Each structure stands twice: as structure tokens, then as C-alpha cells.
Amino acid sequence: MIMKIAIKHGRVICPANKIDTITDIAIENGKIIHIGKLDSSFVADKLIDAHNKWVLPGLVDICHRPQMQHPHGTTLQDEAVAALKRGITSLCIPPDGEPIVDNTASVLRLIKQADVSLPHIYPIGALTSRLEGESIADLTALMEAGCIALTNAQKPVKDLQILRNCYEYAASFNLPIVISPQDNHLAKNGVAHEGVVATRLGLPGIPYIAETIAIAQHLLLIEQCGVRAHFTCLSSAAGVAQIRDAKAKGLKVSADTAMHMLHLTEMDVSTFDANCHLYPPLRSIRDQDALLQGVIDGTLDAICSDHRPLETIAKLAPFGDTEPGLSALDTYLSLGIHLVHQKKLELTTLINAITHRAANLFHLPAGTLSVNACADICIVDPEHYWAVQDSSMYSKGKNSPFRSWEIPGLVTHTFLKGNLVYEN
């Protein structure tokens, strides 16, 4: 059945194609076939009235863990379907879940779970076997099986000789690396940003140099090995400055920060709220300002969600004894829209950071509204405020530090490959 769908009267926003106007979109055969006013010549099987709504490319989340850590394991299905309800149509998944994605079989296992009713799955493969930092994983095999990049996730490779070998090997085949910059010794036992709040609360601190020392080491190796690299989930002003300088020098690096970093700081830890126990930690207001500035001036190419859904029990303990991580997919787009409403971020910059520019980092066929492109579309009502609560969250993980926040932006329709996979 060839579904012909018309989305009419919406504010169509696609920074990649420099579109920001009230107009229509026609979908046929899973693809966008026309962007512009539709007349009676296009007879749609389904008509969507997007009056007063934004019509965006489906969101591209470049750091997203769609599985709950659970003794019995969970399938992708359980959690990834929630992403669609929030307009996220492409997920880039780090390899540090269960099982660790460090061989072809585990990549295929992940991709096989992909479904017409689930977002596009883009696995990031492990840089070293079992992420143990001792031997190079079969990087080309991982890429051939479907990985979009390689990373050692949050387990830094301690031996710089080995790390260098990994980078040189990857550079031989122009394979991109993703780096979570953290020096494990400086971050050891830390549960919060080493700053005024950790001092007051007696929480073991993670100094910002845990991030910048790691970035410095990686940048030097990247320069020498000629490898393409992307730094993910930056948390510090100094880290942003390092990336800015590196780009100015002409290094092929990119970076992102997580959406929550633009809204929360160490101050939010003051009440020992375990949902604010995050890794990397929430840093100072000054760091937050610099992260936002980094997004504005393009030093930070994208904003990810850093989604990590956890069981309730994982957060039910004194602060430092809980598992770090937040459930972020429900608030991802809304928090971005909130920044736009507050005039802290321009709409174009936001949409770029969560669609086109994000997708471009790994050459993903996603993030735009283009004729002949796959019809992955998200329609959102930017003026509809909703309260973040267990009952209103679609994710199975309720570990959100934004509980009881009322934020703007309710996704009303999500299209995946031209199919309406979610409607509110």
C-alpha cells in the first residue's frame, strides 16, 4: 500500500536546507516528495493539520542507551519505542551495555532488533576488546557490520601506548573515534563536581581537570595519529576552550554536550537529589555558561541526550551510593525548546544541534527534511507545556532530575520512513 500523506500548515524547519516557513510536506512511498504548498493535485490518504506546530526532521540522538540494566535483561523494543514518542528517530548507541558491542555478532544482534516500529539504530563499537583497554577490537569488522564509530566509552585506556596504537590503526582506515574524556585516577571515587557544593556537602569531588587532562592527552595523540575524533558529553568551560583551540588549529575534531548540562549545575546537587548524581558531574554555573556558548558559536557541534534509564532501586540510596545517570529521552526536545523560549539559544542552532549537525558527525542519512530523503519527521506543539512526572514519562527509567518541571514542547506526531509510528 502506497501511503500518501500530507502535512499541512505547519512551520517547517530544516536548517540544513535553510527552510523555516509555514508550508506543506508531501510524503509518498516512505519518502518526502515535496516541500511547499500542496494543491488539489496531491490526493493524500492521510492529512495531518500541523497548524501552530513545528515540523522538524526526526531527531538524531548521538548518545543514547536504550536499555535498562536489569538482571533479566531487556530488549531494545521496551525502551526504544519511547524515543519515537518524543520525536527521536535515530539513536546512536554506545557499546557499554549488555553485552558489550566489541565483535560482529553483538553488532548484528543489536541491529537485528531493529524494527519498522523502532528508531534507526546506529551502534558505536568498542575500541578495545571488552572495553578493557588491552587489545584493539576488530575495528574494520565492527564498522562493516554497521557501527558508525568506535569508542572505549567511560573506561579510558590507561596505557597510552595502547591508546596510540588504537588511534593509528583506526587512522589507517579513516575510522572515527568517540571519546568520553575523563582521567580515571583524578575522577576516582568522586561523585560530584569538585566545587563549592561538594565542599559544603562533604561529597568526594571530581575536579574539572579530570576532563581537561584527558582531552589534552587525546588531542596530542589525535594530532600525531591523524585520526578523526569526537568528544562526547563535555562538562567543563575549560574543555570547551580546548576544543575551540583545537578546531582553530585545524584539527579534525568535534564535540557535543548533553542537554541536561545546559539546565542543571552543581547547585542542583545541594539537596542530595540522587537523580542529579551524574557522570560526568554537573559542574558550576560558569561551566554551564561556557557549554551554552559553545553550542552557540559552533564549538560544540551537537547536543545529545545521554539517556541512561535506570531501575528505581538504582537511585534509592544515599547520594554517593547510587548509580549515576539520568533518564533523558522524555525531556530532550522540550528542554531545547525551553532554551529557545528563554532566548538563550536560537531555534536554528537548536534544531541543527539535534538533527543535521549531529547526523553529519557520522555521515548518517538523517537529520534533514529533503525531497527524496527518508521521511523521518517529528511534529511538535512548542507551546504545549507538560509536567515531568513518572506518569507522563514514556521511558521505563524514571530517574529524571527534571521531575515536576513544567516544560514546553509536546510531540504530536512522529514519522519513521513515511509511516506514522506515533500520534498523540
Next chain:
Amino acid sequence: MLQFNKQKRLKHLLTIDGLKKEHLIEILDRAETFFSPNGEIIQTDALQGKTVANLFFEASTRTRSTFELAAKKLSASVLNLDISHSSTSKGESLRDTVRNLEAMQCQLFVIRHATSGAAHFVAQHVNPNVSIINAGDGCHAHPTQALLDMFTIRKHRGEFHKLNVAIVGDILHSRVARSQIHALNILGVGEIRVIGPKTLLPSHAEQLGVHVFHDLRQGLQGVDVIMMLRLQLERMQRALLPKGGAYYRQYGLTSETLRLANKDALIIHPGPINRGVEIESDIADSPNAVILDQVTNGIAVRMAVMSLLVENAKKSL
């Protein structure tokens, strides 16, 4: 704030941070009433029929004994639970332990735990008619220790506002120091100094309302009250200090360094003291040191806190 009930009276004692001067004075004044004219702690039936549960996840003989003594002087029943700190499911065991005790209908829990924020966590998960006293959580707070220190200072020095106070030692890992700093600020002392090497001082320490000194001799000049912290020798394994006598040489309170402070400077120590490590043995026994007096005061202060919380709970019904 978690510590207060709807009538804005103290419901739990979790931390000095957030209390006002009148809250502290109320406790100090109440503690006075538990001394007879000859200085003995009196017996009262203020907590008759109530059960106090001591939940100590960290070993402690001194603090637990004084809490137990305080409860008994108030005629409460006491339940002692020494729970070894399990490395798995910490949160589960803490929450479940508390729930079991609630079923046993204890009105007051005294909690000591290795993790900062543990007392707050428990306070968030108990029934509304239960009171929590923090007996030390990680590096965060030890409010009753700070209160008994303030009581001791007031007893020997009277007014707070002219006093210069120095806290010496491992402030970074000290819940006692943090609580003392809050209390001293709230009571409006003259100046608060922290003295120690950078490795034992937290970042942004000045923002707690203190002046930072790395030199003991400079830091002690003009000081009226010296609050010594116990040097936790196990810290040396994490390369925070040189081994051997370096700490004593630079930060030890000796008759020589004591002379730099004001005449008759008061010496306070939460105990147990490490003779020859942070303090010269003779100094620890000198008239300046009121360490044993602190212990006795601790009983009265803990009686004051317990009786106040139970009274506030009754009034809120």
C-alpha cells in the same frame, strides 16, 4: 527544608547548615538544664515510654555510648544495631533496615553512616512521626558534635562574638569540621580559620566563611579557641601527606606552637586523640584542653536534642 516540620520547629537534626541562631541557642540552653548544681547529669523521664534506635553503620564506641547514655538519662528504651557495612545493595539494606525498625515502632533513630547524605536519605523515607538524629554521615555533617563543642566554648568563654577560632587538621574529610564551621558562623564568632596543607583542605573552602592558612604558626596568632581534628592515619596511604613525623612537625599542637595563640587559649578535640601525631601529649592533658569536659557536655547536648525533637513531634500531632 527537610529538617523542619509544618510548625517550623525542628523535626530532625541532620545538619547545622540551615539552622538559625535561635535554634542553636535553644539546644544549648536546654542542655544546661540537664546539669545539677554540682555538675552531674540529672535523670529525667522526658522520654519515658519511647524507644531510641542507634543505627551505626560505622563503628564507634564513643559517640554511640554517649547517645545511649543520653537516651537512658531521659528514661528511654535503647535499641543498639551495629550493622556491618555491606558492600552490595547498600541502599537496599539501609532502606529496608529503617523500614524494619519502623515496624518495631521506634520514635527516634540515631544514624551514623559512611556516606554523605545518608541521614537525609533516611529522613526522606521514614514515617512522619519518626525523628532522625545524624550521628555522622560520611564527610558531610556531625551536628551534635558541633553543638557540644559550642556548648563547651560557651561554658569556658561566654560570648561567641569576640572569639577567633582555628580548626586544625584534615578539614577535607571532616564532617565535624563542616558542622563546626556552620555553627561558628551562625553564632557569629569573630573569625574562623582553617589550618592545614592544601591536600587536606577542600576546594572553595573560603566560601564556607573561613580564612585559609597553610602555616600553623601564622594561623594560631591571636586565636582564642583551637579546635583540633583527629588525623586519620589511614589517609596517608592515599599519598595525601608524607609519612613519618612531617605532619606533627608542621601542624602538631605543642607547648611551643600553643604559645603563639592567645593566653589561655581553649583546646578542643572531638576525640580520640592521637598523642604525638596532632597534639603533644602534655598539651592534651593541660588545663587549656577541655577534651574530657566535652564528653560530659556531649551527654547533656544529646539529651537536649532528643528531648526537643520528641517534644516537637508531640506538638505537631
